[in-house]
Amino acid sequence: MKVLANDGISKAGEQALKNAGIEVLENRVAQNHVIDFINENNVDVLLVRSATKVKQDIIDACPSLKIIGRGGIGMDNIDVEYAKNKGIKVINTPTASSKSVAELVFGHFFSLARFLHESNRLMPLEGETHFNAMKKSFNNAYELSGKTLGVIGFGSIGQEVVKIGISLGMKVKVLTRKPKTETITINFFDGQSVHFNITSTNDMDAFLKDSDFISINTPKTNEYIIDTPQFEKMKDGVYIVNTARGGVMNEVALIDFIESEKVAGAALDVFENEPSPELPLLMNPALSLSPHVGGNTIDAQEKIGVELAEQIIKLQKETIQ
Numbered sequence: 164m165k166v167l168a169n170d171g172i173s174k175a176g177e178q179a180l181k182n183a184g185i186e187v188l189e190n191r192v193a194q195n196h197v198i199d200f201i202n203e204n205n206v207d208v209l210l211v212r213s214a215t216k217v218k219q220d221i222i223d224a225c226p227s228l229k230i231i232g233r234g235g236i237g238m239d240n241i242d243v244e245y246a247k248n249k250g251i252k253v254i255n256t257p258t259a260s261s262k263s264v265a266e267l268v269f270g271h272f273f274s275l276a277r278f279l280h281e282s283n284r285l286m287p288l289e290g291e292t293h294f295n296a297m298k299k300s301f302n303n304a305y306e307l308s309g310k311t312l313g314v315i316g317f318g319s320i321g322q323e324v325v326k327i328g329i330s331l332g333m334k335v336k337v338l339t340r341k342p343k344t345e346t347i348t349i350n351f352f353d354g355q356s357v358h359f360n361i362t363s364t365n366d367m368d369a370f371l372k373d374s375d376f377i378s379i380n381t382p383k384t385n386e387y388i389i390d391t392p393q394f395e396k397m398k399d400g401v402y403i404v405n406t407a408r409g410g411v412m413n414e415v416a417l418i419d420f421i422e423s424e425k426v427a428g429a430a431l432d433v434f435e436n437e438p439s440p441e442l443p444l445l446m447n448p449a450l451s452l453s454p455h456v457g458g459n460t461i462d463a464q465e466k467i468g469v470e471l472a473e474q475i476i477k478l479q480k481e482t483i484q
């Protein structure tokens with residue numbers, strides 16, 4: 164069996180596959196050469212992250228493909244149903260990177276609430292006057308503790324965001340299409356755990372009115388979840404972080420509401436025009452930005468690689484001679 168890990172795979176994942184007698188090709192093939200490469204090398208399994216798109220063209224033109232694996236959560240770069248209808252197994256790693264994404268959400272919240280993104284850019288400044296002026300300009304900072312965290316989406320990442328929020332002493336609200344209850348378990352270093360039953364709401368207006376810090380943690384949507392009418396209903400001075408997908412929040416409207424100071428600060432890890440975000444986003448001091456790195460930790464990539472390898476080995480045993 165041959166695997167093409169086109170957007171990379173961790174050493175641990177690669178080793179697990181090799182130990183099972185599976186060949187791993189680590190070539191990084193450009194999108195327009197993927198079909199030829201798969202056919203020339205008789206690839207059985209195509210592993211991707213979000214960079215490589217696996218759409219109908221690849222699925223139709225590559226009869227050797229038996230498994231498409233997404234190292235990560237969002238499957239919007241893969242024609243999942245189309246592949247499944249053609250008998251191709253499609254797998255992902257729905258929980259392996261959720262802690263990493265949730266930690267990035269809070270990295271951005273802390274950065275926004277304390278102006279870290281901006282002060283890092285502006286330091287070092289010469290002389291007491293500049294130093295003190297800068298210090299004064301960052302006076303209106305906030306603690307997260309005691310504030311209301313609004314989480315849009317209650318999947319594995321949303322739940323990890325909620326855990327961190329609770330641990331910081333935040334009040335937590337979760338917005339989902341239909342209300343649902345999840346038991347959130349926080350494990351402490353000494354082996355103790357606490358459990359919280361959290362029920363989400365579908366009352367968007369109340370959610371927007373109450374939330375001081377909003378994190379978007381949903382799959383990609385066809386329409387904006389956050390657009391002008393939603394911004395209008397938010398608290399003055401709200402902070403928003405989007406680590407979900409470009410397209411869940413209207414970036415043009417976001418800039419307008421930052422300019423009117425309705426939104427105090429926002430962070431984007433994902434962009435409508437990815438990988439080339441619009442210029443007004445890049446230059447805006449109220450924005451903390453990162454280049455789609457939610458799952459980019461050594462820890463998450465290790466877990467992702469190993470989980471993918473385990474699933475492939477299992478599928479190989481079950482279905483592929």
Ligand SMILES: O=C(O)[C@H](O)COP(=O)(O)O
Nearest residue numbers: 212213214235236237458
């Ligand atoms: O959907 C995901 O898993 C995250 O957005 C990470 O995407 P990436 O693997 O392309 O970094």
